Amino acid sequence: MRSILVIGARGQIGSELTLALRERHGDAAVLAADLKGEHDLSLRDSGACMFVDVTQPETIAKIVERYDVGTIYHMAAILSAVGEANPQLAWHVNVSGLYNVLEVARHHRLDRLFWPSSMAVFGPGAPREQTPQETILQPSTMYGITKVTGELMCNYYFRHYGLDVRGVRYPGIISSETLPGGGTTDYAVEIFYEAVRRRQYTCFVRADTVLPMMYMPDCIRATLLWMDASLDELRHHADYNLTALSFSVEELAEEIKKYVPDFECAYEPDFRQDIASTWPRTIDDSAARAEWGWEPHYDLAAMTKEMLTRLTTKHREGKLVPEAQTAEPGFERLARAQDPTAARGNAPGAAPPEPRRRDPSAEKGAN
């Protein structure tokens, strides 16, 4: 069997996807690659971890050749909030980076490539309730623009080169293992960490903000299910709508209060409210359900219970945020993203940022 390469393996989704793939195909078959060196212990312990920079195509080609890679999961990206702080970086990584991966995949005749799009492809012009599979795509964020461009590029490579490239429009992903990386739906993860740690949270979008979401186990299951689907049954390739649940922040806070009765949520909307207000509230993912059998397992109640159980256990053990994920709080990260030297800080050999405090709003973030 040819190897499987996960690019962006240190990220919120890539880290759990890598472990799921290793469980399925064996540790030796799955390579983890990222721009950032300090991979989580569970990733390092279970298999090979390496450096890749998708903006430098030779770093991708070297791994593909050396390890006979047949499948790539390309999870590396700059997410929505960080992308608004540094649109040039978002375009460079999300569009030029994807082009480089597509070209390496074409030249090396890869069997299959996975690249995630996002609900951010929809803009203010699209219906916000039950957003259809086929509708107007006029995003107002640079992140959304890069995702629409990416979908068009992937579909082009499928049609013109026969490259089996597959993608879904993920909603906001909620998880208890790796912190989110700078997206507009990060509040739906932060709220759980803060409920466990401080019993209070100040949310950066309004209480009545409703966005489509999905719990990580469903996200991983959907991704693997989609990659297993037979090509003959598919009518779309890089752009399937996908969702699991939609709820307001207020509803989420109420659900958390069932387990943490003295939990309090305050609201101080910032620029991310403007992004959230242009995104769908609910999504129609009937094409994914009909064409490759997608069906979510977790509703709000089941997800909340499991998130709080996992995070409470970690908190008791003093492991709420793993060491490798310790980083600066979100706004400092955003400020750093605006700094043109920020990308250099990620270069191999660069000094790691000073750990400041453990905070779930730190590190990565976004969708």
Ligand SMILES: NC(=O)c1ccc[n+]([C@@H]2O[C@H](COP(=O)([O-])OP(=O)(O)OC[C@H]3O[C@@H](n4cnc5c(N)ncnc54)[C@H](O)[C@@H]3O)[C@@H](O)[C@H]2O)c1
């Ligand atoms: N997490 C969500 O809620 C969500 C929602 C919709 C879509 N998505 C999409 O799913 C994918 C994964 O998202 P995520 O939440 O895991 O993101 P993340 O920010 O948590 O992780 C992205 C990873 O990419 C790496 N990276 C950044 N620039 C790179 C480069 N030049 N070369 C190599 N690696 C680089 C980062 O170090 C990071 O580990 C992205 O395409 C994202 O747009 C995520």
